[in-house]
Each structure stands twice: as structure tokens, then as C-alpha cells.
Amino acid sequence: xxxxxxxxxxxxxxxxxxxxxxxxxxxxxxxxxxxxxxxxxxxxxxxxxxxxxxxxxxxxxxxxxxxxxxxxxxxxxxxxxxxxxxxxxxxxxxxxxxxxxxxxxxxxxx
Amino acid sequence: xxxxxxxxxxxxxxxxxxxxxxxxxxxxxxxxxxxxxxxxxxxxxxxxxxxxxxxxxxxxxxxxxxxxxxxxxxxxxxxxxxxxxxxxxxxxxxxxxxxxxxxxxxxxxxxxxxxx
Numbered sequence: 001x002x003x004x005x006x007x008x009x010x011x012x013x014x015x016x017x018x019x020x021x022x023x024x025x026x027x028x029x030x031x032x033x034x035x036x037x038x039x040x041x042x043x044x045x046x047x048x049x050x051x052x053x054x055x056x057x058x059x060x061x062x063x064x065x066x067x068x069x070x071x072x073x074x075x076x077x078x079x080x081x082x083x084x085x086x087x088x089x090x091x092x093x094x095x096x097x098x099x100x101x102x103x104x105x106x107x108x109x110x
Numbered sequence: 111x112x113x114x115x116x117x118x119x120x121x122x123x124x125x126x127x128x129x130x131x132x133x134x135x136x137x138x139x140x141x142x143x144x145x146x147x148x149x150x151x152x153x154x155x156x157x158x159x160x161x162x163x164x165x166x167x168x169x170x171x172x173x174x175x176x177x178x179x180x181x182x183x184x185x186x187x188x189x190x191x192x193x194x195x196x197x198x199x200x201x202x203x204x205x206x207x208x209x210x211x212x213x214x215x216x217x218x219x220x221x222x223x224x225x226x
Binding site: 001003036038045047048051052057089091092093096097098099100101103104 | 145147153154155156157160168170171172204208210211212213214216217218219
């Protein structure tokens with residue numbers, strides 16, 4: 001069970017859009033529609049931003065959206081704001097009742 | 111709303127067993143899966159395993175030989191034991207409610223350091 005692959009860092013200016021990718025295999029991301037995304041600010045617990053590939057929990061701004069194509073899931077943040085600067089992690093069901101996280105992506109708002 | 115709180119020793123000696131408990135408040139532990147997730151300093155998240163309120167478990171294959179997760183429904187708690195720890199097990203340990211691998215409720219996390 002290998003960690004899902006995410007870019008180590010992405011950046012964007014306020015108001016712009018950024019997309020974070022999460023690449024796995026047909027045994028995890030590609031095989032199930034159980035991909036979730038988490039935002040983590042320093043010293044804080046992760047916060048669920050997207051679940052089941054593209055669903056947003058109540059209270060999460062609609063600037064956050066998720067999608068999937070083949071073995072790669074993506075999180076897009078539009079209208080970047082300073083408070084979006086954080087680490088982002090993807091997570092997928094990986095079969096046999098296991099789960100796997102991505103390595104994490106640091107988002108910098110320039 | 112449901113809240114989770116991790117508790118346990120912050121320092122564990124190498125080769126000993128790490129033991130943590132997660133207390134669920136504001137709701138019942140029943141009818142959900144409950145996971146342990148850890149994060150080594152400066153690194154990413156790692157799923158350790160989960161338990162269903164009925165007691166069925168599943169673990170990360172890379173940790174399976176050393177992990178035991180148990181549940182006490184009478185106390186609304188579930189627990190983690192990780193044996194034969196080394197410095198590589200130093201991490202912030204989180205408990206979280208697991209719903210089809212979606213984690214909508216997390217504890218604040220507890221730091222465990224493995225050192226003599």
C-alpha cells in the first residue's frame with residue numbers, strides 16, 4: 001500500500017485558481033468513488049473539505065471543488081484567499097477495507 | 111455535536127507499547143467506524159486502522175503486526191495499542207470518525223514521543 005502522489009507544493013495569487021492533483025492506482029483512487037480532501041493549518045487537526053470525490057460538507061465554501069479522472073483525483077480552489085494557505089491531503093479507500101493518504105501539498109498564497 | 115479527545119502518555123520508551131484512548135462525547139460510538147491516524151513531525155498523514163463499534167477491525171498492512179485497536183461501548187471509547195515502538199513511531203496521533211474513508215470529525219491530536 002503506497003501513499004498517493006501529490007505535488008509537494010503549489011502556489012497562486014489571491015483571486016486565482018489552483019488545482020492539486022492526487023494520483024493513485026486502479027486499486028485505490030481509480031477503483032472507487034471514495035476520495036476525500038483535507039485542509040490542515042499548522043498545529044491543527046485536518047478538516048474535511050471534499051468527500052466522495054466531489055461532495056462538499058456543510059460550511060465548506062463552494063470555492064472548493066473536487067473531481068476525478070482515471071487514477072487521478074483533483075482539488076480545485078477558485079478565488080484564492082489568504083486563509084486558504086495550508087497543507088492539503090487527499091485520502092482514498094484502497095480496497096480490502098483499508099485507506100491510504102497522499103503525501104500532502106503545501107499551498108502558498110502569494 | 112460529536113467531539114473526540116485523545117489521551118495517553120506523551121513519552122514512551124523504545125521497544126515498549128504505546129497506548130492511547132479516544133473518548134467520544136456528544137454522540138454515541140455506535141453505528142460508526144472509528145480510525146486512528148498519525149502524522150510524524152513535518153510529514154504527512156498515515157492511516158493506522160479502524161474499529162467498528164461491534165469490534166471488527168482493519169489495519170494498515172505496514173503496521174498490522176504491531177497494532178491492536180479495541181472499543182469499549184460502555185465508556186464511549188476506543189483505544190490504540192502499538193507495540194515494539196521505535197523513534198519512527200514518534201508522531202501526533204489523531205482519532206477520527208470514519209465514514210466510508212471520509213473523516214468529518216477529528217480529535218485535536220496528541221503528541222507521542224518515543225525516547226529513552
